[in-house]
Amino acid sequence: MNGLYGILWQEFIVFKRKFWATTIGFLVSPILYLVAFGWGLGSGMEIDGVSYMAYIIPGIIAMNTMMTSFNNTANSINISRIFYKTFEYYVISPINMTIYALGKIIAGAFYGIYSGILITVIVSIFTSDLVITPYFIFIALLNCFVFSALGFLIGLLINSHADMSKFMSFVITPMSFLCGTFFPIDKMPEILRWFIYLLPLTHTNIALRTTGETAGNMMLHAAVLMLYLIVIFIVSIRLCKKVE
Amino acid sequence: MLEIKNLTKEYKNVTAVDYLDLTIKDGEFFGLLGPNGAGKTTTVRMISTITPKTSGEIVIDGESIDRNLTAIKAKIGVVPQQNNLENETSAWENLEVHGILYGINKEKRRKKIEELFEFTGLTDRKDDLVKTYSGGMKRKLMIARALLHEPEILLLDEPTVGLDASARRKMWDLLKRLKSNGLTVLLTTHYIEEAEVLCDRVGLINKGQLLKLDTPWNLIEEVGKVTVEYFKDGETQEEFFRSREEANVYAGELEGDVRIRPSNLEDVFLKFTNRRVEEA
Ligand SMILES: Nc1ncnc2c1ncn2[C@@H]1O[C@H](COP(=O)(O)OP(=O)(O)OP(=O)(O)O)[C@@H](O)[C@H]1O
Ligand SMILES: [Mg+2]
Numbered sequence: 001m002n003g004l005y006g007i008l009w010q011e012f013i014v015f016k017r018k019f020w021a022t023t024i025g026f027l028v029s030p031i032l033y034l035v036a037f038g039w040g041l042g043s044g045m046e047i048d049g050v051s052y053m054a055y056i057i058p059g060i061i062a063m064n065t066m067m068t069s070f071n072n073t074a075n076s077i078n079i080s081r082i083f084y085k086t087f088e089y090y091v092i093s094p095i096n097m098t099i100y101a102l103g104k105i106i107a108g109a110f111y112g113i114y115s116g117i118l119i120t121v122i123v124s125i126f127t128s129d130l131v132i133t134p135y136f137i138f139i140a141l142l143n144c145f146v147f148s149a150l151g152f153l154i155g156l157l158i159n160s161h162a163d164m165s166k167f168m169s170f171v172i173t174p175m176s177f178l179c180g181t182f183f184p185i186d187k188m189p190e191i192l193r194w195f196i197y198l199l200p201l202t203h204t205n206i207a208l209r210t211t212g213e214t215a216g217n218m219m220l221h222a223a224v225l226m227l228y229l230i231v232i233f234i235v236s237i238r239l240c241k242k243v244e
Numbered sequence: 245m246l247e248i249k250n251l252t253k254e255y256k257n258v259t260a261v262d263y264l265d266l267t268i269k270d271g272e273f274f275g276l277l278g279p280n281g282a283g284k285t286t287t288v289r290m291i292s293t294i295t296p297k298t299s300g301e302i303v304i305d306g307e308s309i310d311r312n313l314t315a316i317k318a319k320i321g322v323v324p325q326q327n328n329l330e331n332e333t334s335a336w337e338n339l340e341v342h343g344i345l346y347g348i349n350k351e352k353r354r355k356k357i358e359e360l361f362e363f364t365g366l367t368d369r370k371d372d373l374v375k376t377y378s379g380g381m382k383r384k385l386m387i388a389r390a391l392l393h394e395p396e397i398l399l400l401d402e403p404t405v406g407l408d409a410s411a412r413r414k415m416w417d418l419l420k421r422l423k424s425n426g427l428t429v430l431l432t433t434h435y436i437e438e439a440e441v442l443c444d445r446v447g448l449i450n451k452g453q454l455l456k457l458d459t460p461w462n463l464i465e466e467v468g469k470v471t472v473e474y475f476k477d478g479e480t481q482e483e484f485f486r487s488r489e490e491a492n493v494y495a496g497e498l499e500g501d502v503r504i505r506p507s508n509l510e511d512v513f514l515k516f517t518n519r520r521v522e523e524a
């Protein structure tokens with residue numbers, strides 16, 4: 001457990017040192033989305049019987065925690081492998097690569113969690129539209145871990161900064177728009193809808209808006225996210241044990 | 245004891261290390277010399293488990309080393325050719341994290357860190373962010389970090405690259421102190437003088453293969469301990485002789501700019517790799 005503590009402590013001192021820059025950075029995009037889509041575009045509009053603002057807030061939390069967790073872990077691993085070579089440092093050290101993966105994924109998820117908390121605070125100042133239940137928190141946490149783990153895997157697989165941007169443009173950005181962040185997925189054409197239903201962010205988006213969901217469905221969303229997390233984690237560790 | 249047995253690394257187009265066989269004894273300061281691309285870094289990286297080997301074996305104290313065998317990895321300290329410090333944290337924090345990762349208890353860790361800052365002369369700058377360090381200071385910090393967990397074997401891949409003459413001498417003193425403490429060291433370098441000053445034995449490698457392995461002095465004797473250096477056909481040429489007398493006779497027959505001097509390890513290198521190190 002020394003390894004885990006060491007990795008997390010390292011991440012924590014960097015976080016502390018960059019606290020204000022990080023905090024302000026995390027506020028910009030959710031506020032823009034809330035203003036543009038919530039107040040601007042969506043004022044007076046309703047979806048599924050609730051105001052558009054109330055509809056979009058969980059979506060923005062899902063999307064932002066995804067982006068933040070993914071970006072932090074993916075960039076951290078990628079830069080550490082390609083540029084600063086600190087990845088090699090951990091390979092040399094007597095730390096089990098599983099512990100390394102765990103530490104990095106927890107650290108990245110923490111950034112997602114922090115951005116989620118910031119959005120919640122901001123939103124709560126202006127509206128009372130957001131209802132937070134233990135299930136909501138559980139799903140939001142799971143979302144952070146799934147995408148932090150994905151970031152870890154992609155950070156290991158991709159060998160250049162340019163390819164990293166491609167992955168963002170072709171996978172992460174489309175997901176953030178299509179997986180029910182801004183509008184329900186049943187507005188999508190049938191074939192596309194089935195595909196989208198397989199993506200993890202879709203389940204986070206639906207689960208964070210539990211209105212009218214059966215207990216079975218609620219379990220399903222959690223199970224899908226869990227499955228993603230476990231599979232990505234296992235693949236990551238296998239890769240980590242041999243990647244150069 | 246570090247045993248390298250038939251170690252091979254094949255990349256798509258090159259064999260970087262080609263059936264390398266070497267044993268480094270306990271307490272020995274061993275130098276690996278070779279031109280650019282000879283396979284020195286690849287060898288060090290395979291020992292550090294960063295680069296997966298194609299075949300062969302690396303054995304430390306009778307135990308085979310592997311990325312996933314964590315206990316044995318604590319026996320080595322590595323200073324790679326390229327710095328891998330955490331730039332966004334302070335020097336002290338870098339060492340503190342290292343101490344934690346290697347499971348050294350707090351009291352011992354803190355004491356050892358202070359000692360190493362003294363040892364490397366970085367005490368005044370220990371709370372500065374690493375990104376504000378000069379190249380030489382980073383090299384020293386890399387060495388301090390590699391020593392913190394008291395490894396049995398230290399791997400140094402060009403520890404003095406980019407250091408000015410005075411900083412390099414200081415680094416040599418530091419390495420000599422380690423040597424007198426009985427640490428086993430594998431050093432690669434392009435500064436032949438460095439190997440001559442520090443190493444008990446040197447291995448000359450080229451294209452991943454070991455050409456020669458002996459003490460610096462034996463290698464020099466083998467080549468001839470006196471060198472006659474002269475300029476002819478637009479190039480500096482060297483001839484090696486067993487004694488001063490033989491050299492004098494030869495030099496007497498030459499015209500122009502002729503110099504007689506003791507041979508050094510660089511001459512050995514030149515002779516066996518057929519080119520000067522810097523040109524390689
Ligand atoms: N990742 C890699 N992919 C392909 N070839 C590589 C890779 N790393 C090293 N090589 C090749 O392996 C050979 C040995 O390289 P290595 O870095 O070990 O040499 P070196 O002796 O350390 O040289 P230098 O003195 O320049 O540091 C070179 O031909 C190099 O091009
Ligand atoms: Mg090298």
